[in-house]
Amino acid sequence: MSTEFRIDVQKALGKTEVRAHFRKAMDTLMTNRRNQFPDDAALQALRHQAQAIRANALSKLPELLEQLEAKLTAKGVQVHWAETTDEANQIVLSIMQKHQAKSIIKGKSMVSEEMGLNHFLEAQGIEALESDLGEFIIQLDGETPSHIIMPAIHKSKEQISQLFHDKFPDIPYTENVDELTASARRILRDKFYTASVGLSGVNFAVAETGTLCLVENEGNGRMSTTVPPVHIAVTGIEKVVEKLSDIPPLLSILPRSATGQPITTYFNMISGPRQADEKDGPTEVHLVLLDNGRSNIYSDPELLATLRCIRCGACINHCPVYVRIGGHSYGTVYPGPIGTILEPQKQGLKVHGELIQASSLCGACGEVCPVRIPIPNIINRLRYDSVRKDTEHTPTFDAGTKRKPLEAAIWQGWSWSASHPSLYNFGGTVATQLRGLVPNKVGAWTNVRTAPQLADKTLHQQLKALGVDHE
Amino acid sequence: MKPDTIYFFGTCLIDLIYPQAGVSAVQLLQREGVKVIYPQAQTCCGQPAWNSGYRDEARKVARAQIKLFPKDLPIVIPSGSCAGMMKTHYPELFKGEADEAEALQVANRVYEFTEFLVDVLQVDLKDFGEPVAVAVHTSCSARREMGVADKIEQLLGQLSKVEVKEQAYKAECCGFGGTFAVKQPEISAAMVADKILHLRATGATQLVSQDCGCLLNISGAFAYQANHEGKTAPKAQHIAEFLWDRTQAAEEMKS
Numbered sequence A: 001m002s003t004e005f006r007i008d009v010q011k012a013l014g015k016t017e018v019r020a021h022f023r024k025a026m027d028t029l030m031t032n033r034r035n036q037f038p039d040d041a042a043l044q045a046l047r048h049q050a051q052a053i054r055a056n057a058l059s060k061l062p063e064l065l066e067q068l069e070a071k072l073t074a075k076g077v078q079v080h081w082a083e084t085t086d087e088a089n090q091i092v093l094s095i096m097q098k099h100q101a102k103s104i105i106k107g108k109s110m111v112s113e114e115m116g117l118n119h120f121l122e123a124q125g126i127e128a129l130e131s132d133l134g135e136f137i138i139q140l141d142g143e144t145p146s147h148i149i150m151p152a153i154h155k156s157k158e159q160i161s162q163l164f165h166d167k168f169p170d171i172p173y174t175e176n177v178d179e180l181t182a183s184a185r186r187i188l189r190d191k192f193y194t195a196s197v198g199l200s201g202v203n204f205a206v207a208e209t210g211t212l213c214l215v216e217n218e219g220n221g222r223m224s225t226t227v228p229p230v231h232i233a234v235t236g237i238e239k240v241v242e243k244l245s246d247i248p249p250l251l252s253i254l255p256r257s258a259t260g261q262p263i264t265t266y267f268n269m270i271s272g273p274r275q276a277d278e279k280d281g282p283t284e285v286h287l288v289l290l291d292n293g294r295s296n297i298y299s300d301p302e303l304l305a306t307l308r309c310i311r312c313g314a315c316i317n318h319c320p321v322y323v324r325i326g327g328h329s330y331g332t333v334y335p336g337p338i339g340t341i342l343e344p345q346k347q348g349l350k351v352h353g354e355l356i357q358a359s360s361l362c363g364a365c366g367e368v369c370p371v372r373i374p375i376p377n378i379i380n381r382l383r384y385d386s387v388r389k390d391t392e393h394t395p396t397f398d399a400g401t402k403r404k405p406l407e408a409a410i411w412q413g414w415s416w417s418a419s420h421p422s423l424y425n426f427g428g429t430v431a432t433q434l435r436g437l438v439p440n441k442v443g444a445w446t447n448v449r450t451a452p453q454l455a456d457k458t459l460h461q462q463l464k465a466l467g468v469d470h471e
Numbered sequence B: 001m002k003p004d005t006i007y008f009f010g011t012c013l014i015d016l017i018y019p020q021a022g023v024s025a026v027q028l029l030q031r032e033g034v035k036v037i038y039p040q041a042q043t044c045c046g047q048p049a050w051n052s053g054y055r056d057e058a059r060k061v062a063r064a065q066i067k068l069f070p071k072d073l074p075i076v077i078p079s080g081s082c083a084g085m086m087k088t089h090y091p092e093l094f095k096g097e098a099d100e101a102e103a104l105q106v107a108n109r110v111y112e113f114t115e116f117l118v119d120v121l122q123v124d125l126k127d128f129g130e131p132v133a134v135a136v137h138t139s140c141s142a143r144r145e146m147g148v149a150d151k152i153e154q155l156l157g158q159l160s161k162v163e164v165k166e167q168a169y170k171a172e173c174c175g176f177g178g179t180f181a182v183k184q185p186e187i188s189a190a191m192v193a194d195k196i197l198h199l200r201a202t203g204a205t206q207l208v209s210q211d212c213g214c215l216l217n218i219s220g221a222f223a224y225q226a227n228h229e230g231k232t233a234p235k236a237q238h239i240a241e242f243l244w245d246r247t248q249a250a251e252e253m254k255s
């Protein structure tokens, strides 16, 4: 029986051109990253440092969030807390309503994707316009991001050219990337001047100084946060760091891990609304801090590591599964390895539990993660949570719901015979037992491979015959 | 200092499907003057259940294994995957258990086979085989859990008539992943299809690996294409078997 996920995967695997496109894009990203870290010892030292910074912040999370709120409030930033995405959407809406705003211009924000903000606002008659080029493209086509830092990575140049031509018939058809970018800039420029609210995400929020840091390449983040009179920043509660001096190491490792750039074109440090003696900037700045399952993850000492993530996308770029099935097959906001650990924790194992099976546990993700999140170990832990009986010992939503009587019985049988060596007749018992685990017995293995052949004599028998000592 | 005695843990895949790899590994160790103990009560390291989330079941099997290595001797395992299970995951599996110390004791004595040959025994191999072009597939666990990715090449580098051919995407997973291959067969199939494409492109007639899980997957896919599409299939062997076959002639000639 094929699940919905497996059906999507099969479709994605059949799209040869898209797959070739992903392969090429991921190869470039991997090469770029490698070139940024010629000295492995230096890279490992920086990864340890970045991990320590993020782990330190999480260890003091409640205090740091309070400090952040106090600092920001003192500078005139209005801080809002949202436990759910619904609450976060309502907060944004009420700010919009207060200003009678009919449109919002957005810089790139994965948290706003998590909130489903665009759809929510559109239902309220408010236009939400993406200003990041990649986000702009997929918004034109009514799609969702297929990658957390390159949302339109699944689209070819030709598809984008055609899309622009279809949506803006005045613009002559061109495959010239610079011309396409220039067209998008022209369209967006007007919107920046007319929108009364701008929205952005946050990469790091510094508790010590009350500074919201934003990393970007196109300048649209700076426009969204400075041109409209009101700026709303949305972010997850885990994005806080303790000190301003924590920023340089993170800023050093983030773009190099993500796109292989030494640094991004823009780095914005937002510290409040326009002051009396200042000539520009928004007159109102809001920060929405979203929980959406994060404190639940926070309550477990092992799962907590998930929250160290700085959303660089390196794990995605290096994932042999992602490169073949693409971002949309995951059916989640965050795809790839980070999505595989984050989404089932945020939304529960019933909805996204299958993702944790879509990993060969090869470890490529954990190897490149700049904050050293042990992604394969967390996948393993979630597999445990999904079938464990003592569900009161884990905060994971829907723990134990993937435990199926037949599968459990097979593992129990296996466990029993493999711990009773005198009964352990491999050729007979175990191979037969394990065969029962194959979901659709016909074809799963042998569609593309020959069936394994059991040897005539086991190693046990052969070494015994050779007189090898057994104790 | 070279140990004079070691424990050998053969792994369930070798026991069942590739016993010749285990026999070759034992013979190589013995030829280096090391006495090999093979506890006959050994079964499986417990990894299949561990990776499927069945930790209690995995622990029960693992517990039966750790009792088999009472003496303070190295435990040599011809698999990066099973070695990785014992070395890196037993500490987690036994955390807070009464026999945690015993499990740690075992974990600390674990060596992957090629690592043991290179780093501990510092073997010096002589090649008596025919010239051959070889491709190496290093398992993800040998590469990332055990950190022994370069050992096979170091051993092959000692063999004068072996030419190592490097495939594209060398460090990428072959798509085996234990239960992954049966739970997500489509993704696994796409991965192994690419792996054999890149391996075949090297022109190597021989494939070696330190892990029989990968070999089962890759050679199974090669054989399938040989049967159905008439394509060539490089000979796939565990590194122990390959080394024994090529270097044993030296011993015979000496005597």
Ligand code: SF4
Pocket (backbone or CB within 6 Å): A308, A309, A310, A311, A312, A313, A314, A315, A316, A338, A365, A368, A369, A370, A371, A372, A373
């Ligand atoms: S998990 Fe690590 S590699 Fe993946 S996006 Fe987060 S920080 Fe980057």
